[in-house]
Amino acid sequence: MSDNKAPEKPKLSIKDRFLTVAELVDAIRFVPRLVLGLYAWLVYWIVSWYINFETQVVTKCDSATLNVLLREKVPLEEAKQIACSVTEVIGHPNGYTMLVSTIVGAAAVVFGLYTNSGRSWNTKKDSSQSL
Known part of the structure; x- marks a missing residue:
């Protein structure tokens, strides 16, 4: 009787x-996606903080005029x-305006680094070719 066992795959070294794991992480592009996601969160947080920054109005009252009007029974x-x-x-x-402008303006640089990172999976590098 002959055994119909599939040929055993050779065990991979550590x-x-x-x-293999490094190539998988490179194929998924985990680190660049993480950096891009964290940067998007940073931009959202800074812009939200800047938009919600309170505007303060400083008023000055003439006390003599105010006293005269209150004595005349004018409503407060x-x-x-x-x-x-x-x-x-x-x-x-x-200073905050420049900070927000810089952070938002740098988004193009971060996105450019993300799109240009990683290796080209369509071409194989031939060791016999030189530049």
Whole structure:
């Protein structure tokens, strides 16, 4: 009787196993995808933070005018509108504006590095060819 066993595959060495795993990680492009995902999260977080930055309005009131209006029984809100004026509006500071612009502008560089990373899987490098 003859045995119909399939031929046994040769066992891979530890080095060959690591190389196989490395090629799999390279094929999946895990690290570049992770970096791109983290960068996208960073851009989203910074832009959200910047948009939600509070704008402060600084007003200055003339106390003499306010006292006269309150003695004349003018309602407080109306007296504030008459006696107070906006002196300064504090919005997004320029330093933060430059930070957000730099982070968002660098997205093109990060995406370019992602698309150009990894090896070309369609071509095989021939060791006999030289540059």
